[in-house]
Amino acid sequence: MPEATTFVTASYIVKDEEELLGASLAAVAPFVDEIVVYDTGSRDRTVAIAREHGATVVEGFWDDDFGAARNRALEHCTGEWVLSVDADEVVHGDPRAWRRSLRLATTDSFALEVVSSSYADGGAEHRAMVARVLRRSHCRFEGMLHEVIVGRWGAVSQVQNSTIFLRHYGYTAVYMRERNKGARNLALAEAALEKARGGGRTVEPDLVINVARSATLAGDHAKALRTFATLDLDSLPDGSGLIAGPTVLVSALALSDLTTARRWIDRMEAWGESKHVCSAMRAQVSMAEGDWNRAEDLLRGLEDDVHRTSAQFRADAHTDQLITCVARQGRGAEAAELLLSHVTTGRSGISPVSALLLVEETADGAARLAAALPDALVKPFLAQLQTCLAEVTAGFFEALWTRTGHRPSLLAAVARQWPSMTVDEALRWSLRLREAGLEDLCPLRRIAAAAGQRDTTTRIVCAGVLHEIGETWITPALEAMLAVVPDDQVDNVVASLTRYAPALAASLVPA
Known part of the structure; x- marks a missing residue:
């Protein structure tokens, strides 16, 4: 029998995402029957792009609460299942296997692997399991930041779905700078924590962890460690500690607080984290100490494994560190x-x-x-x-x-690179740039016009080449430079011109 028209819905909340949204929508289309885009006030082409891809667009509002925004988007979804996607994520996987996994599901929510890279499509990878799929009739979102899927009337069952994964582009270095995500997340995390305290409720450790992780993301490592230090590790749930641990390590290493780093690694090991994950962390501490031999031994012993949080651990993700250890020795x-x-x-x-x-x-x-x-x-x-x-x-x-x-x-x-090019390099690359129609980027022109940035002889030679190929605009500047060449440098200048601009050089030699 054919599937219902809206068996699966992709749900987005967006604002000013014209750069990345189109690719995300195109990728998700084979995996869903409906796309709902909840816009929180875009001023660019985000809404138009969403409509061009056939999405149902809801022009909503933003109230500094990701969970609330996702729930408002959820109200407009009609699918039995909802896949929550961000504009800076692209879905990969097998559409048929994905749909089959949902038809056979006995759970109400799934976690997907989210893969982030340091560059747009490459570089060092980070992997995490994140709850992104929910049965609409049974679940909703909760949390101002790092929102989670919860049951509408009680606990919700959740397992991993490996038929698809999300490649995340939002944490590349360039995108982070442009969007100032660290500062935004920190403000939201602190607001959520203050709201909980103001309401007289018991403060959940995950709210404190969100503040600390956001501080790390924002580069405030001292604040991150101060916040992590308020946690009672003896009563901290294992799952929360395992999520916090890698971020503690980042800030501890940034501040050379190796005692804190070791204490948390020991705790993560006690909480059941993979021995290979812990060994990789201990290797980073050894590198910070300058014990390159010990770090190399730890890194060479790594094997592919699974984090306690179910994300994949890849040994080759630490090859860069191994290379550094070998070179340092x-x-x-x-x-x-x-x-x-x-x-x-x-x-x-x-x-x-x-x-x-x-x-x-x-x-x-x-x-x-x-x-x-x-x-x-x-x-x-x-x-x-x-x-x-x-x-x-x-x-x-x-x-x-x-x-x-x-x-x-x-x-x-x-x-x-024209400020440091030799004349030969400038000639070679100028020719290639001109052949490509990029005359305005010609290094010869830039060097010739760079008074005070390159020596006069080099500038004269570059100007002489331009003059010789018919660029007469350079003639007044060339004549001015030649007029002030010291007498004891004339022979050197003429010799250089003879190699690169022989006709000009000949005209400067008295008959």
Whole structure:
């Protein structure tokens, strides 16, 4: 028999999400029969994009309460099941297996794995299990921040659903800066905690944990540790402690509070966390102490496992740390080979500058790195390397040029390096930029016009090349520079021009 028209609904709450919403809506469509988008006051194209994708749009309001907003969205859903998705998430999985799992379900709620990466489509990964699926007639949301699924009339059963997962783009470094998520979450978490205290209710430890985790996200590690310190670990529920532990470790390491880090790792082990998860945490503490050998031993002993919270633990997620440990022990060539192998997975979070410096330890390292780099990491590498000195990136950028893709991004990145380019590099990249129709980014032009930023001889040579190819606008500036060349430097200037602008050089030599 055919399924009901609205067996599954995707539910969103959004505000000013035009950048990411379209991709999320397109991805979720095969998994649901209906999409409901509850907008809380967008001023960009968010509402229009939602309608273009066939969503039912509800123009609502925002009251600093995620749970309340999700419940208002829920009122407009008609599906038996509701999948709660954020605009910065994309659904992956098997639509048929997903629907079959819901038809056979004996539970009222499911948790899904949410995978976040440091870059848009690559870099270091973080995995967590989050309740996102509910049977509409039996469940609702509760909580101003990090809202949870609860039963309408009592406890709700919940299990993991592995037929789909969500890839989350909202915690990339760039997106976090643009949206100021840390400060927003901290304000909401503190408001929820104060509301509970003001109402005379017993304060749930999860509300305190939300404040501390949000403080870590906002970069206020001292506040985070002060808040975590108010928890009674002897009475803290295991599940709450296991959620809090990794965040405690982040702030403790940021402040070099290794005593707190060790105490929480011991607690997590007592609460039943995977031994491999705990070993990975202990390795981070050893690295903070500079005990690279001990950290390496711990990291090499890791195996794929499952967190007590049911999220997947991947041993290779800690390969970057292993590479660092090996390099710090003076085994640069070995570390470089580990990096070149690991970077192909797309899950490396080592900084591009560190990667370039490390591969210098092996033959043709820059070229091998350019060849190994997956597409997901090319743009992040270019974004971070474009402000480096050209001498550091020259071999890597030249090798990357031989690849067929990403040339526009590469040209844009290289164009920003004109302050440190040699004349030969400026000539080579100027030609490529001009062939791509990007004359305005020509390094020769930028160097020639950079009074006070490049030496006069280099500026004269670049201006001479432009003059020789018919760019007459540079002539007045070129003449002005030539007029002030000291007598003892004339021969050097003419010699340089003879190589790059021979016709101009000949005109400067007396007959």
